[in-house]
Amino acid sequence: MVNFLKYKIIYFLISLTVIGVGLFSTLRWGFRFSIDFVGGTNLEYQPERNVSKQEVKKVLEKEKIDFSYLSIRNKNIFLRTKPLNDKKINDLKKALERQLKTKLITIRSETVGPWVSGDNLKKTVIACFLAVLGILVYMSFAFRGFNYALAAILAMIHDFLVVLGIYSLISYFFGAEVDTLFITAVLTTMSFSVHDTIVIFDKIREYLQNEEEKDIEYFANRALTETMVRSFNNSMTIVFMLLALVLLGGLTIRFFALTLLIGTITGTYSSPFVATPILVWLEKRKK
Amino acid sequence: MRPLKLFFLILISLLIIWINLPENLRINFKILNQKVDFIINPLKIDTEIFGWKIKKEFKTHLGLDLKGGSHLVFEADTSKIKSEDLEDALNSARDIIEKRVNFFGVSEPQIQTLKSSGKYLISVDLAGITDVSSAIKLIGQTAQLSFKEEMPTKDQKEATETPIFLRLNKDTGLTGKHVKKASLTFDPQTGKPQVALSFTEDGGKIFAKITERNVGKPVAIYLDQFLLSAPVVQQKIEEGNAVITGNFTIDEAKKLAIAINSGALPMPMKLIEQKNIGPTLGEEEVRKSVYAGVVGLSLVILFMILYYKKLGAIAALALLIYGALSLAIFRSIPVVLTLPGVAGFILSIGMAVDSNILIFERIKEELREGKSFEVAFNLGFGRAIDAIKDANITTLIVSFILFNPLNWEFLPQFGMVRGFALTLGIGVATSLFTGVIITKRLIKFFYKLK
Numbered sequence: 001m002v003n004f005l006k007y008k009i010i011y012f013l014i015s016l017t018v019i020g021v022g023l024f025s026t027l028r029w030g031f032r033f034s035i036d037f038v039g040g041t042n043l044e045y046q047p048e049r050n051v052s053k054q055e056v057k058k059v060l061e062k063e064k065i066d067f068s069y070l071s072i073r074n075k076n077i078f079l080r081t082k083p084l085n086d087k088k089i090n091d092l093k094k095a096l097e098r099q100l101k102t103k104l105i106t107i108r109s110e111t112v113g114p115w116v117s118g119d120n121l122k123k124t125v126i127a128c129f130l131a132v133l134g135i136l137v138y139m140s141f142a143f144r145g146f147n148y149a150l151a152a153i154l155a156m157i158h159d160f161l162v163v164l165g166i167y168s169l170i171s172y173f174f175g176a177e178v179d180t181l182f183i184t185a186v187l188t189t190m191s192f193s194v195h196d197t198i199v200i201f202d203k204i205r206e207y208l209q210n211e212e213e214k215d216i217e218y219f220a221n222r223a224l225t226e227t228m229v230r231s232f233n234n235s236m237t238i239v240f241m242l243l244a245l246v247l248l249g250g251l252t253i254r255f256f257a258l259t260l261l262i263g264t265i266t267g268t269y270s271s272p273f274v275a276t277p278i279l280v281w282l283e284k285r286k287k
Numbered sequence: 288m289r290p291l292k293l294f295f296l297i298l299i300s301l302l303i304i305w306i307n308l309p310e311n312l313r314i315n316f317k318i319l320n321q322k323v324d325f326i327i328n329p330l331k332i333d334t335e336i337f338g339w340k341i342k343k344e345f346k347t348h349l350g351l352d353l354k355g356g357s358h359l360v361f362e363a364d365t366s367k368i369k370s371e372d373l374e375d376a377l378n379s380a381r382d383i384i385e386k387r388v389n390f391f392g393v394s395e396p397q398i399q400t401l402k403s404s405g406k407y408l409i410s411v412d413l414a415g416i417t418d419v420s421s422a423i424k425l426i427g428q429t430a431q432l433s434f435k436e437e438m439p440t441k442d443q444k445e446a447t448e449t450p451i452f453l454r455l456n457k458d459t460g461l462t463g464k465h466v467k468k469a470s471l472t473f474d475p476q477t478g479k480p481q482v483a484l485s486f487t488e489d490g491g492k493i494f495a496k497i498t499e500r501n502v503g504k505p506v507a508i509y510l511d512q513f514l515l516s517a518p519v520v521q522q523k524i525e526e527g528n529a530v531i532t533g534n535f536t537i538d539e540a541k542k543l544a545i546a547i548n549s550g551a552l553p554m555p556m557k558l559i560e561q562k563n564i565g566p567t568l569g570e571e572e573v574r575k576s577v578y579a580g581v582v583g584l585s586l587v588i589l590f591m592i593l594y595y596k597k598l599g600a601i602a603a604l605a606l607l608i609y610g611a612l613s614l615a616i617f618r619s620i621p622v623v624l625t626l627p628g629v630a631g632f633i634l635s636i637g638m639a640v641d642s643n644i645l646i647f648e649r650i651k652e653e654l655r656e657g658k659s660f661e662v663a664f665n666l667g668f669g670r671a672i673d674a675i676k677d678a679n680i681t682t683l684i685v686s687f688i689l690f691n692p693l694n695w696e697f698l699p700q701f702g703m704v705r706g707f708a709l710t711l712g713i714g715v716a717t718s719l720f721t722g723v724i725i726t727k728r729l730i731k732f733f734y735k736l737k
Binding site for chain 1: 352362423558559560561562563571574575576578579580582583584586587590591594626627630631633634636637638640641644645648652670673674677678679680681682684685686688689691704707711
């Protein structure tokens with residue numbers, strides 16, 4: 001048996017560092033929200049000739065288009081503006097074609113009105129709270145103890161913060177946006193995190209029921225020793241799937257798969273090294 | 288195994304394989320000088336049993352983000368609609384949009400009415416449409432009621448042989464503008480529902496002239512491009528009233544009346560959201576992701592076999608059965624697969640493998656204590672079940688809430704999150720079955736346990 005809990009201060013420091021860096025990045029640079037959540041129009045045009053950012057900018061300023069993002073990648077023009085209606089989008093395209101003297105092919109044209117976007121975010125947050133509540137209630141019953149549920153949820157929040165923080169870094173350095181796919185990845189992480197934690201807690205519960213009264217810390221260490229291989233193996237299978245998706249999958253899901261990968265790693269890490277120490281601490285405090 | 292049980296097992300397996308067959312795959316080869324050439328397609332049911340029409344095609348439905356297309360959301364301006372008519376009006380708007388979209392030649396358009404923060408929305412998903420501007424125009428266009436009469440023609444033969452809707456193509460100048468009110472009435476003779484029109488003063492005069500010159504001939508009534516009915520005029524009608532008969536249900540007649548009354552959609556619509564995904568982008572993305580998925584799955588299977596040897600091979604087999612079963616369920620319901628949906632499925636694969644790893648680790652544990660394989664197997668299964676049950680039930684709770692089955696307004700109603708929750712939920716439920724029951728059977732079979 002390995003005394004995993006002896007090093008809890010180290011786990012705490014690791015988590016603190018990762019979350020700290022993430023929070024710093026979140027506060028310092030924030031996120032780039034997709035139009036799903038802040039509203040706006042995304043346009044991508046493929047011009048026939050190479051155009052420069054300056055040229056496009058001049059046209060936009062002349063047409064009085066309020067844009068928040070403009071870049072040229074692989075020849076294509078990427079543009080983000082306040083929500084535009086269909087007619088304005090058409091006018092803009094014509095103006096660009098005329099003044100840049102080139103034909104444009106529309107690759108992408110997306111518009112989300114401002115209030116739809118806020119609504120989406122609000123509803124997702126409500127759904128998450130309900131899901132957390134559901135987990136709390138179910139686990140409290142299944143484990144006959146609120147502490148188990150609380151520890152699992154705290155570990156889940158830990159994973160949420162880790163994913164959020166690291167994504168803010170990715171957002172800053174690689175231009176990833178917070179979109180519905182990101183929300184899905186966060187949800188996936190959260191359900192995986194609880195799933196993983198329950199497996200360890202189940203072991204502890206089994207020892208408590210079947211063996212004579214001993215220190216919870218002893219049982220926790222034993223449970224960790226016995227589930228460590230399983231936790232690692234299980235995560236490896238998911239990591240294989242996701243790594244393949246990150247390295248070989250399509251471009252639109254690359255950030256998505258990457259977020260899931262981070263979520264899987266932190267979800268696996270948090271079960272033995274965050275949830276279990278918290279549970280032991282909570283149970284000891286009770287006495 | 289008892290023969291009857293075996294028979295059912297084979298039957299179900301064949302059915303699942305049939306449902307999962309690839310679409311439009313051409314098989315073409317030569318064997319023993321016999322040419323074999325046919326096209327494989329998944330199961331298709333189109334039959335009638337005891338008057339119940341059953342029609343079902345088992346094929347994979349891809350979401351817009353995977354196959355390309357447009358997603359449009361309209362906000363309905365309901366300020367001028369009385370609250371008791373609201374639902375009817377929204378539904379009729381939905382139906383009108385559906386008719387127009389069908390006219391555009393879109394297969395399986397997804398049209399939904401939603402309520403969100405007190406606003407009424409209609410979302411329209413058009414697969415494979417890249418020319419969004421014309422789609423938007425078509426949807427936003429006003430539904431016009433029009434009356435058409437026979438084109439004067441000298442050639443008597445041509446006049447009788449062309450189908451009626453081709454002959455009736457001369458505009459009479461009478462349109463929905465001239466309709467004062469349309470209402471649902473019933474035919475006094477047959478009791479069938481019909482739509483009664485009363486014209487404005489101008490409209491009544493035009494209508495009188497039309498009926499006068501067309502006595503004994505049909506006059507067609509169109510809504511948009513759709514022929515509603517083409518009654519034969521019996522006599523000149525001067526009261527400024529007309530009736531549209533047809534094989535309407537009460538509901539249809541009511542909706543038609545609403546549509547005509549507004550002259551267009553029952554209410555003005557404003558486009559508030561639009562997204563298009565190019566088909567080439569979607570196709571390329573799917574191809575890459577499927578390839579990545581296959582590579583990933585192979586790695587998982589390889590890992591399981593290397594680490595758990597024979598047990599791992601059995602788990603891999605159970606995993607393949609799991610994949611086939613899930614695909615069959617996705618095709619049967621049918622589930623529209625989107626990118627988040629695929630994520631939910633990948634997560635559920637992970638959880639399916641997890642059930643097996645949990646069981647195997649338990650078996651190994653018992654084996655280390657020196658028990659025989661059979662005892663270790665039984666104990667391992669019994670003890671792992673608790674953890675598997677609790678872990679999977681929490682996931683099911685989460686997916687249930689995210690899927691929002693009752694379509695509550697305060698929970699997500701948009702496709703992405705729900706698509707994720709649906710595949711995750713189905714995947715986890717299926718994995719409970721294959722990861723536990725099927726694996727158990729397979730181990731018993733391959734280890735010759737009783």
